[in-house]
Amino acid sequence: MKFDNSGMNLEVLTQFIEDNYQIGSICSINFIPKGEDGYCYSINTNRYHHYFVKAQKSNNHLDFFHSLRTVSDLRYKYNKDYVVAPIKTSQQKSIVPFDNMWISLYPFIQGTSLYETSEFTRHLEHIAKTLADFHSVSIHNDQLPKETFQNPFEKIILHLLNVAEKQDFSSNLCKQKTASLFIKERKDIEVTLEKMRTVQTQFSKKNYKQTITHGDPNFSNILRGPNQKLYFIDWGEIAFAPVERDLMFFLEVDGKPLDFGQFISTYLKNRPETIIHPEIVEFYLYRWCLQEIADYGYRLLVENNGVEEDEHSWKELQPYLPIPHLSIQDRMNNIVTSL
Numbered sequence: 433m434k435f436d437n438s439g440m441n442l443e444v445l446t447q448f449i450e451d452n453y454q455i456g457s458i459c460s461i462n463f464i465p466k467g468e469d470g471y472c473y474s475i476n477t478n479r480y481h482h483y484f485v486k487a488q489k490s491n492n493h494l495d496f497f498h499s500l501r502t503v504s505d506l507r508y509k510y511n512k513d514y515v516v517a518p519i520k521t522s523q524q525k526s527i528v529p530f531d532n533m534w535i536s537l538y539p540f541i542q543g544t545s546l547y548e549t550s551e552f553t554r555h556l557e558h559i560a561k562t563l564a565d566f567h568s569v570s571i572h573n574d575q576l577p578k579e580t581f582q583n584p585f586e587k588i589i590l591h592l593l594n595v596a597e598k599q600d601f602s603s604n605l606c607k608q609k610t611a612s613l614f615i616k617e618r619k620d621i622e623v624t625l626e627k628m629r630t631v632q633t634q635f636s637k638k639n640y641k642q643t644i645t646h647g648d649p650n651f652s653n654i655l656r657g658p659n660q661k662l663y664f665i666d667w668g669e670i671a672f673a674p675v676e677r678d679l680m681f682f683l684e685v686d687g688k689p690l691d692f693g694q695f696i697s698t699y700l701k702n703r704p705e706t707i708i709h710p711e712i713v714e715f716y717l718y719r720w721c722l723q724e725i726a727d728y729g730y731r732l733l734v735e736n737n738g739v740e741e742d743e744h745s746w747k748e749l750q751p752y753l754p755i756p757h758l759s760i761q762d763r764m765n766n767i768v769t770s771l
Contacts (some may be wrong), residue, residue: 435740437738438487438533440471446475448530449475449485449537452521453519453537455479455481456478458475458476458478459478460476461473461485466652467652469489469666470488470489470533471486471488472484472485484538484540484541485537487535488536489532490532490534497527498573498575500536502670503517504517505571506569510571512566515566515667516538516541516664518537518538519539546654546656547652547685551656553690555654556690556691559662559682559695560698561702563699564703566644567645571644579640581631581632581636583629585722586625586629588726589726589729592614592725592726592729592730593618597611606732606742606745610732613753613754614729617755624755640709640712642672643672643674644671645670646664647678649664674712675706679699679713680717687751689763692767697770713764713767717763718755721755721760724751724752728745732749
């Protein structure tokens with residue numbers, strides 16, 4: 433979140449962290465306006481150590497326990513030092529409940545996200561090599577989600593369409609604009625949801641190879657640390673899926689195309705057994721779009737997060753609604769040209 437409207441008492445949170453983690457006394461805790469799916473804080477201790485805290489609201493389609501346990505295995509059992517894994521509590525837990533939140537603690541990486549540096553092309557080959565290595569990890573975990581090509585956001589979006597038509601948002605400009613946009617785009621949204629159902633039926637009959645995937649390796653979730661080393665963070669969406677789930681993030685950034693040819697050639701050089709299926713990439717591009725519509729639409733039409741957060745959510749919704757069919761087609765053309 434960009435603004436701390438979590439409602440958490442930071443003094444109580446500080447004591448909770450001290451009680452659950454063997455890190456000494458906390459000298460300071462400060463909100464960091466990073467991320468979209470939770471609240472982030474920086475803490476310093478009397479031992480002169482620096483940590484990163486993430487507080488996430490409970491989410492029915494994510495299993496934080498099994499996800500973060502796998503992340504810890506990747507870092508410490510498989511020695512993947514580009515994985516930023518949570519620090520375990522004194523009870524050896526990777527994540528713990530606090531009020532209506534889940535709390536996880538991480539070592540603080542002194543660095544900057546690649547999104548903030550805008551150095552996208554410069555690091556493409558490094559990212560491609562790292563993802564090829566990550567996707568080659570042979571890990572077995574029956575508790576992790578497996579791709580079924582379902583669209584878990586359909587129910588939320590249909591609910592938002594109903595809310596947009598029935599509720600009066602005249603007292604809130606952002607909510608009013610959001611409701612009007614949903615109503616205007618209703619037909620296209622419904623057609624796209626139907627298309628996703630059809631694709632799910634088709635894909636479920638095929639036996640696409642699945643491997644471990646990050647789920648959201650966008651440039652904001654890749655940190656450039658000391659000595660130009662890259663670190664991947666925010667592993668809440670980790671799951672078994674086709675590699676296209678991760679690769680599609682490197683087609684463009686902020687609507688501007690990247691050199692996907694350079695990226696995919698490096699990836700395939702390091703993982704030559706990979707077969708890229710453009711139709712799967714298209715599925716993921718659309719599902720990501722629907723996920724963002726559901727996420728920011730829900731924040732705007734259902735939640736009450738305050739004017740500043742509403743304005744941020746309205747801005748973030750813009751690239752995804754109206755659904756950018758032409759942009760997605762351009763990305764598909766880029767893939768076909770690059771393969």
